[in-house]
Amino acid sequence: RLHELVASGVTFTGSGYLLFQAGCTGRLVGCTSSQTAIVRSADVTIETSTFPDVSLQASATVQGCTLGTIHVMWGRPVVTGNTLTYSFPYYLDDADADVSGIVGNTYTASDPRVRWTGDVNGTCALAGIDGIRRYQLAATVTVVSTATLTIASGVEVVLGTSSAVT
Numbered sequence: 682r683l684h685e686l687v688a689s690g691v692t693f694t695g696s697g698y699l700l701f702q703a704g705c706t707g708r709l710v711g712c713t714s715s716q717t718a719i720v721r722s723a724d725v726t727i728e729t730s731t732f733p734d735v736s737l738q739a740s741a742t743v744q745g746c747t748l749g750t751i752h753v754m755w756g757r758p759v760v761t762g763n764t765l766t767y768s769f770p771y772y773l774d775d776a777d778a779d780v781s782g783i784v785g786n787t788y789t790a791s792d793p794r795v796r797w798t799g800d801v802n803g804t805c806a807l808a809g810i811d812g813i814r815r816y817q818l819a820a821t822v823t824v825v826s827t828a829t830l831t832i833a834s835g836v837e838v839v840l841g842t843s844s845a846v847t
Contacts (some may be wrong), residue, residue, distance in 0.1 A: 688712055694730075699758055699836045700726045723756065734833040740782075753778045758846065769796040769817070776801045776822060776830070783811045794839070801828045818844035 686699075686707040691704040693699060693714035699744040700721070701707050702843045713731045720727075721742040740756035752772040757779035765771075768790040774801045788825040794815045797807075801824040807816060808838060824830045824846065838846070 701741075726788070753780060753783075755773060757782050759783075763787070764789065765793070766790070768792065769794055770813070772796045772819075773799070776805045777797045777803050780810050786811050788813070790837075797838075799821065801830045804829045804831075806831045806833065807836050807838070810838060813837065817841065818846070821845045821847060823847050 682738040684705055686701070689710045691712045693716060695716070698717040699714065699720055700719045701722045703721045705722045709727045709730050710730050715733065717734040717736060718727060718732050718740065719736045720741040721738040727735065728743040729745040731747045734752065735743055735748055735836060736752040736754060737743070737756065737758040739756055742759040742802050743751065744759070747767050748763055749767040750765065750770055751760060751771060752774055755775045755778050759782040763782055763786045765786055766789045770788055770790070770793050771797050776797065783798065793813050794817045795810050795813055796819050797816045798820045799822065800821065805828065809831070814835055815837045818841055823846055
């Protein structure tokens with residue numbers, strides 16, 4: 682478990698992952714890894730680094746990186762100026778997450794889509810993430826009885842074989 686990690690120009694290798702727990706601080710600049718970075722603290726910034734996958738479980742900052750995909754678990758992350766290379770650049774695992782800080786990124790896939798799972802517990806508006814207006818449901822999304830889901834005009838929701846909106 683990391684308490685603080687500041688690294689510049691480091692290559693992380695092996696079969697593990699980087700984990701920033703809640704309350705940790707850190708800054709990675711120009712780092713490279715073939716493994717996932719899991720961020721559970723808002724006090725973490727990843728800049729100009731290369732990771733296949735970053736899992737944001739807090740309102741952390743990721744900027745100027747080359748990434749495969751970003752999992753948005755909750756919070757309001759700031760994700761800007763990155764190049765995302767996978768067909769699903771975002772995995773939205775919490776429909777209530779605030780994605781308004783995800784702007785100004787570049788996508789190399791010809792048809793990028795947002796992979797969407799999780800329940801809607803509050804007010805949720807699907808309007809697209811950083812210009813991507815196609816969502817693919819990976820499981821059943823439940824809108825609880827006290828919640829509201831609004832899907833903006835022009836957004837496409839692709840239902841998988843075992844997915845539904847209930």
